[in-house]
Amino acid sequence: MAKHITSATWSKRLSKAVRRPVGGVHPDDQKAAQAVATETLPLPAQVKLAVTSVTPAGCRLLVRPGDLVAVGQPVASPVDLMSVPVHASVSGRVLSVDEATNLNGQRCPVVVIASDGRQTQWEQLQVPAVTDFASFRQAVRASGVVGLGGAGFPAFFKLGSAPGQSIDLLVANGSECEPYSASDARDMLENGAEIIAGIRAVLDYAQIGQAIIGIEGNKPDAIRHLSELAAADERIRVRVLPRRYPQGGEKQLVYAVSGRRIAGGALPSAAGALVMNVSSLAAIAVYLKTGQPLTQRRITVTGPAFDRPRNLMVPVGTPVSQILTYVGGLHGAAASLIQGGPMMGRLVEDYEAGTLKQTNLLLGLTAAQTQKQAEQACIRCGLCAEVCPMSLQPSEMNQLVLLGRYQEAADRYYMKDCIECGCCSYICPAYRLLTQSFVYGKQQLKLAQRQATQGGQAQ
Numbered sequence: 001m002a003k004h005i006t007s008a009t010w011s012k013r014l015s016k017a018v019r020r021p022v023g024g025v026h027p028d029d030q031k032a033a034q035a036v037a038t039e040t041l042p043l044p045a046q047v048k049l050a051v052t053s054v055t056p057a058g059c060r061l062l063v064r065p066g067d068l069v070a071v072g073q074p075v076a077s078p079v080d081l082m083s084v085p086v087h088a089s090v091s092g093r094v095l096s097v098d099e100a101t102n103l104n105g106q107r108c109p110v111v112v113i114a115s116d117g118r119q120t121q122w123e124q125l126q127v128p129a130v131t132d133f134a135s136f137r138q139a140v141r142a143s144g145v146v147g148l149g150g151a152g153f154p155a156f157f158k159l160g161s162a163p164g165q166s167i168d169l170l171v172a173n174g175s176e177c178e179p180y181s182a183s184d185a186r187d188m189l190e191n192g193a194e195i196i197a198g199i200r201a202v203l204d205y206a207q208i209g210q211a212i213i214g215i216e217g218n219k220p221d222a223i224r225h226l227s228e229l230a231a232a233d234e235r236i237r238v239r240v241l242p243r244r245y246p247q248g249g250e251k252q253l254v255y256a257v258s259g260r261r262i263a264g265g266a267l268p269s270a271a272g273a274l275v276m277n278v279s280s281l282a283a284i285a286v287y288l289k290t291g292q293p294l295t296q297r298r299i300t301v302t303g304p305a306f307d308r309p310r311n312l313m314v315p316v317g318t319p320v321s322q323i324l325t326y327v328g329g330l331h332g333a334a335a336s337l338i339q340g341g342p343m344m345g346r347l348v349e350d351y352e353a354g355t356l357k358q359t360n361l362l363l364g365l366t367a368a369q370t371q372k373q374a375e376q377a378c379i380r381c382g383l384c385a386e387v388c389p390m391s392l393q394p395s396e397m398n399q400l401v402l403l404g405r406y407q408e409a410a411d412r413y414y415m416k417d418c419i420e421c422g423c424c425s426y427i428c429p430a431y432r433l434l435t436q437s438f439v440y441g442k443q444q445l446k447l448a449q450r451q452a453t454q455g456g457q458a459q
């Protein structure tokens with residue numbers, strides 16, 4: 001089934017050096033958690049499962065308060081073309097199913113389950129029967145796996161709808177370029193065989209000829225381990241990347257490992273590439289082997305506001321407060337908790353919210369680290385444009401957003417291509433809130449588009 005490529009072809013491809021990423025910055029990577037083995041969090045008393053879907057109301061709820069559920073049982077199933085099921089991560093009784101705000105600040109149904117402490121597995125769990133691309137894609141969807149590097153986009157949807165067409169390169173994303181984050185690095189060390197199995201499954205069923213695992217050079221143990229494991233399959237190679245943020249962005253990663261450029265607004269498939277996170281690939285392999293869907297994941301809990309870095313295996317939906325209690329809490333009354341890294345993460349406002357499938361990092365920062373500097377006037381230094389990985393003009397876009405000229409910022413300066421990486425804000429000597437202004441500007445454009453659509457439908 002797999003398209004095998006010759007060693008000569010590989011040698012030719014590997015002779016090409018890794019491309020230096022366009023733009024980007026070098027924040028202190030703070031990867032102490034990479035050296036810490038994963039421990040299992042004691043079972044929480046309850047979990048809060050956010051039923052998020054790609055489209056509004058894209059999932060149908062399958063449980064009601066009072067229902068008994070087992071681990072791996074679906075509590076919500078997709079009704080649109082893009083969403084994935086949500087599975088119970090503990091066995092026990094459903095306490096409530098209400099609309100609430102999830103850890104990402106989105107309103108959605110949340111299923112609260114009180115654990116019975118037994119972790120009984122759902123009796124209908126079974127190894128999926130996978131024989132071809134269609135059944136493989138269906139299995140990946142049934143696994144509930146999403147982009148576990150933080151993006152949260154359904155993994156099955158990235159596979160496309162037909163094998164062997166335009167994609168000839170799978171890029172396994174092990175770059176984990178955000179400072180402090182370490183869950184992928186631990187997965188590469190602790191679940192390397194599953195990652196390779198997931199890569200091989202995608203290559204076989206999607207009929208893709210080659211895979212490159214992109215890993216930043218600050219993970220030497222993971223590079224060594226995966227290189228050893230990959231040696232058994234000539235289709236798979238590890239490529240060591242220079243440390244650079246945001247190396248893990250899809251466009252940046254595909255360019256770094258293959259030299260293929262992806263135009264603004266286009267997907268990696270336009271360059272013949274499919275990008276999947278290494279932990280997502282491992283979770284897919286586990287489902288194919290055992291029938292166990294995604295009900296738990298590794299979360300790195302680290303930062304100066306904690307006593308030491310940790311990696312915890314946590315049931316999806318565990319309230320953040322239970323994790324904080326286990327690790328001894330944040331030090332300092334004014335400390336802040338960020339979900340995700342310091343560049344792209346967001347402040348956790350509700351410690352009772354449950355973790356999401358894509359929650360990979362809880363970062364505790366001290367009051368001094370989160371102190372805001374007053375914005376000053378732009379000094380036209382050009383640094384923001386220099387570091388922008390999308391080759392945008394952040395200072396110009398910022399001026400237009402502040403004037404409410406969002407469409408002009410999009411038309412003249414391609415604001416919609418902004419990946420919200422935070423590099424421009426990080427580098428700006430005038431402390432201008434550049435990234436925040438683009439997030440806001442893009443929201444305003446979406447709002448205007450929705451209003452125009454609704455207005456058109458009403459006529």
Ligand code: SF4
Binds near residue numbers: 378379395427430432
């Ligand atoms: S980095 Fe800041 S000060 Fe420099 S040009 Fe950009 S917005 Fe202006």
Ligand code: SF4
Binds near residue numbers: 384390392420421
């Ligand atoms: S946040 Fe947007 S504009 Fe700023 S550097 Fe990143 S991609 Fe460029």
